[in-house]
Amino acid sequence: MATISSLGIGSGLDLSGLLDDLEDAEKQKLTPIVAQQQSYKTKLSAFGSLESSLTALRDAATKLSDPETFSAVTSSMTGDAVTATTTGDAVAGRYQVSVSQLAQAQSQASKSFDVESTGDDLGISGKLALSVGSGAVANIDYAEGDSLEDIRDAINAADTGASASIVNDGAGNRLVLTSNATGTDSKITLSGDTEAFGFSTTVEAQDAELTVNGIDITSQSNTVKGALEGVTFDLTSTTSGAETLKVSKDTESMTKAVKAFVTAYNSFQSTSDALTSYDSESDTAGALLGNSTMRTIESRLRSVLGYSDGDGTFSMLSDLGIERQLDGTLEVDDDKLSEAISSDSDAVSQFFAGVDGKSGLSASIDDTMGTILDDGGLLQIATDGIDSTLDRLGDRYTRMQESIDSTVERYRTQFASLDSLVSQMNSTSSYLTQQFDALSAQTNQ
Known part of the structure; x- marks a missing residue:
């Protein structure tokens, strides 16, 4: 059977177009899988947004757990x-x-050495014992051939607590020693062969x-x-x-910390509302509408905000001017909060941070957040489940794609055979037509 290099060439039929249509029809089997993948990816992204808002809330609550926040x-x-x-x-x-x-640091200066360069030989030798305050004594050896630069470097390398430098006073060069620390406890003591230098105090140590x-x-x-x-x-x-x-x-920074907590909670509430909303006009729902993990998280946070400290001056958030609204957000009565912080910031600290080993609201929030955000918490369980589902859907997509490719390849083989067969039939038909036409012509003659 002759081979047809392009479908439809032999038969004149649009077999290539028909094969494309059949392939498109087969690929429709992938549509529900892709839709499910997209749905789960949207949920995964939603849990990511939720985690961010919860982490910010946890951080804001942790700030309130630090007693220094309310002692600023x-x-x-x-x-x-x-x-x-x-x-x-x-x-x-x-x-x-x-x-x-x-306070000032002591400084001592040597006599002026008449040398052209600080690197010239001083022509002296001996040992210089140097200490600062009650520090250890360092012995600096110098010999003929050494220059002011050599002695300066040796003193600095000894790390005694004093720094050596060279000052040109116009008449010559002088070796200057300055204590690294101020005060009378950091005086410089020199002994040994000091005559060659003629040190004198130029700045007194002073407290x-x-x-x-x-x-x-x-x-x-x-x-x-x-x-x-x-x-x-x-x-x-x-x-x-x-x-x-x-x-x-610093009542301003205290108030700012409390309001930051309220803002963080309201941000979580806004995120939660968006993820669980339903728009009847457009018939669109939030990614986590009806999700059991989302409902559990909301329930736990509502519960922890009901924390009560029966032993403190302020027992509930409302005592500080923080009230829960009908839409779930928190609202601050600025005057009431300011009065609470100004009158008894220690009691406000006790409410949030606890006292004498007893946990406050912040610790309760952190414990609740641990069950949600930490390893093995609600969010990890939920996202791990989604990841597993996406893996299964990916495998299913691959198998379905392989099945579609196999089906399309079978169609291609069948169409090629059909194309070749029709081509042969067309050739036979043409041949017979020619023969009949020739026979008819002979008969007519």
């Missing part, structure tokens, strides 16, 4: 001579600060001296810690009079 203070300082930074241990109040003396509310304070450094609980002073200059430090509760 803010400070302001008059004048430019002193700056102050505070921690939650600082006590609210007003403090008068005056600075009579800044910082200040008063806080009339109390005299001495500090080795211009950064003064511990003089006032929870406050660090940075001294930049002396004062002509007293500067005032005002420390007060």
Whole structure:
């Protein structure tokens, strides 16, 4: 049987077009599989959005579990001579600060050496013993052939707590030693063969001296810690009079933290509403409408928001001015929340963070979130199930595609045979027609 290279060439029939139509019809068997895949992928994406909103809510609740959130203070300082930074241990109040003396590091300089270059031989030898404060003594050996640069480098390599440098005073070069730390506890001590250098003190070691509310304070450094609980002073200059430090509760940051929690919850509620909505006009439903995992999550969060602390000043969210609305969101009464934080921030902290080993609302939320977000939680179980279903649908799609390809290939073979057969029949028909026409012509003659 003759081979037909292109369907329809031999028969003149549109077999190629017919085969394409049959293939398209066969591929319709894939449509429900693709639709199911898309549906499950949409659910997977929906759970991803849900996880993001829940994680943000968990983070906001964790912020409220930190007692320092409700012990934060803010400070302001008059004048430019002193700056102050505070921690939650600082006590609210007003403090008068005056600075009579800044701390400074001791500096000693050698005599001036008349050398053309700092790398020239000094022509001296000996041993220089150097220490800073109560630190270990370092012995610096120098010999003929050594230069100021060599001795400087040797001192710096010894890491004694003092730095060496070279200063040109116009008449010559001098070796200068400066303590790395300020204060009288960091004086430089030199011994050994020092005569060749002729060191003298050019800057005296000095402690910082200040008063806080009339109390005299001495500090080795211009950064003064511990003089006032929870406050660090940075001294930049002396004062002509007293500067005032005002420390007060940072109620603004406390309020911001509580409102961030409310915002995070409302964001979750908005995400939940979108995923479980139904539009009757367009007959479209949210990706998780009727989903059992979604219903369980909503139920657990509604339950945990009903937390009550019977031992605290504030026992429920509503006591802080946070009320649940009919649409499921939370709304804040700014005045009531501000009053609660201003009057008793410790009690607000107790409500959220707990006290004396007893958990607060934040811990309850975190426990609930653990059953949802952690390994083995509701979301992982749900998404693992979807992943397994998508794997099965992928296998099913592959098998169906292979079946379609096999069916189309069978059609192609059958159509090729048909094309060849019709081609032969057409040839036979033409031959017979010619023979009959010839016979008829002979008969007529």
